[in-house]
Amino acid sequence: MHRGPGESRHRAETKSGAHRTPPPPSVSFEFFPPKTAQAETQLWATISALAPLSPRFVSVTYGAGGSTREATFATVKRIFESTHLHPAAHLTCVGHSRAEIRELLERYWISGVRHIVALRGDPPAGSSEFQPHPGGFSYAAGLVAFIKSIADFEISVAAYPETHPQARSPEADLDNLKRKIDAGATRAITQYFFDNHLFLDFLDRAAKAGITAEIVPGILPVTNYAQTVKFSALCGTSIPSFLTELFDGLDQDQDTRKLVAAMVATEQCRALQAEGINAFHFYTLNRSDLILGICRRLGLKPAPLADLPGFKRALSADTPPLARDPKMPD
Numbered sequence: 571m572h573r574g575p576g577e578s579r580h581r582a583e584t585k586s587g588a589h590r591t592p593p594p595p596s597v598s599f600e601f602f603p604p605k606t607a608q609a610e611t612q613l614w615a616t617i618s619a620l621a622p623l624s625p626r627f628v629s630v631t632y633g634a635g636g637s638t639r640e641a642t643f644a645t646v647k648r649i650f651e652s653t654h655l656h657p658a659a660h661l662t663c664v665g666h667s668r669a670e671i672r673e674l675l676e677r678y679w680i681s682g683v684r685h686i687v688a689l690r691g692d693p694p695a696g697s698s699e700f701q702p703h704p705g706g707f708s709y710a711a712g713l714v715a716f717i718k719s720i721a722d723f724e725i726s727v728a729a730y731p732e733t734h735p736q737a738r739s740p741e742a743d744l745d746n747l748k749r750k751i752d753a754g755a756t757r758a759i760t761q762y763f764f765d766n767h768l769f770l771d772f773l774d775r776a777a778k779a780g781i782t783a784e785i786v787p788g789i790l791p792v793t794n795y796a797q798t799v800k801f802s803a804l805c806g807t808s809i810p811s812f813l814t815e816l817f818d819g820l821d822q823d824q825d826t827r828k829l830v831a832a833m834v835a836t837e838q839c840r841a842l843q844a845e846g847i848n849a850f851h852f853y854t855l856n857r858s859d860l861i862l863g864i865c866r867r868l869g870l871k872p873a874p875l876a877d878l879p880g881f882k883r884a885l886s887a888d889t890p891p892l893a894r895d896p897k898m899p900d
């Protein structure tokens with residue numbers, strides 16, 4: 571959700587000052603490709619459970635170092651073919667020549683997939699610095715332009731309310747986001763954050779920098795606090811003291827951690843809704859229970875299965891692909 575330059579934030583209040591109920595939010599969900607048969611079962615149970623929320627799109631990550639190229643492709647293709655959902659494939663520059671990226675993009679297009687989340691990517695496990703492939707791309711902006719030159723994909727990119735850790739400055743990072751939008755991306759999805767003020771300030775700065783594309787907040791329900799702290803240190807997300815306080819002493823208490831996680835993420839989204847922001851991208855970690863609860867509190871309930879086109883065919887291995895135009899442009 572994004573405001574144009576100079577627009578004021580619309581608080582969800584009536585003239586009398588009472589809060590009004592916002593309309594149901596628009597949501598999208600991020601999954602990662604499964605590595606084991608058990609994880610695959612878990613993922614498809616999650617997709618089945620979340621599909622009735624009718625997300626705008628669901629995205630599937632691309633493992634660090636390009637390690638899940640085929641698994642990402644297979645998962646995205648299966649979502650496209652066997653559900654009513656609109657899948658988006660994450661794609662990174664790591665370890666790929668332009669020819670390899672072109673080949674993968676053509677496979678997506680021919681399979682009917684029309685949405686790419688274009689990223690520079692993180693280095694493979696064990697390396698600390700991103701090394702561009704000699705025949706590939708150094709930054710996501712180049713990848714975005716390349717994707718657009720191959721076919722008219724919808725493209726989402728990453729944005730960082732707290733600034734990407736390798737950026738020269740917050741301003742340089744915003745310039746980079748603008749380059750990605752100018753190259754053809756229509757949406758930015760943010761790194762997760764816990765302090766809404768940082769996100770709201772980022773929206774203001776982006777608007778001032780002339781960025782008019784939609785910027786969707788990425789929301790992470792924290793089920794594993796210790797792991798979140800480690801990952802946040804790498805990706806530049808700050809951990810507010812209230813979060814540390816809330817999870818203190820819960821290391822061995824998974825049930826309470828889950829309740830706290832749902833509560834924190836719900837409060838975060840409700841506070842954003844009060845600021846007029848009503849689109850959320852959830853990092854699901856391939857689990858549905860918290861997301862279903864959070865979405866319900868935000869006003870979004872699952873649609874009856876009968877109302878979902880094609881969904882009754884979901885998860886059947888012999889489901890034929892939906893008829894969509896598979897042609898590449900001239």
Ligand SMILES: Cc1cc2nc3c(=O)[nH]c(=O)nc-3n(C[C@H](O)[C@H](O)[C@H](O)COP(=O)(O)OP(=O)(O)OC[C@H]3O[C@@H](n4cnc5c(N)ncnc54)[C@H](O)[C@@H]3O)c2cc1C
Binds near residue numbers: 630660709729750
């Ligand atoms: C929503 C989302 C989804 C993600 N999904 C994945 C995934 O599936 N797989 C994965 O491996 N990673 C993923 N990531 C992590 C992402 O790959 C890393 O954060 C990565 O380090 C940066 O990727 P980017 O696309 O933001 O890079 P870029 O936009 O290219 O920016 C990378 C850095 O380079 C700087 N920069 C850009 N251009 C220039 C220039 N010309 N000169 C100097 N500096 C420049 C930027 O300011 C930034 O610091 C995701 C992140 C987000 C927020």
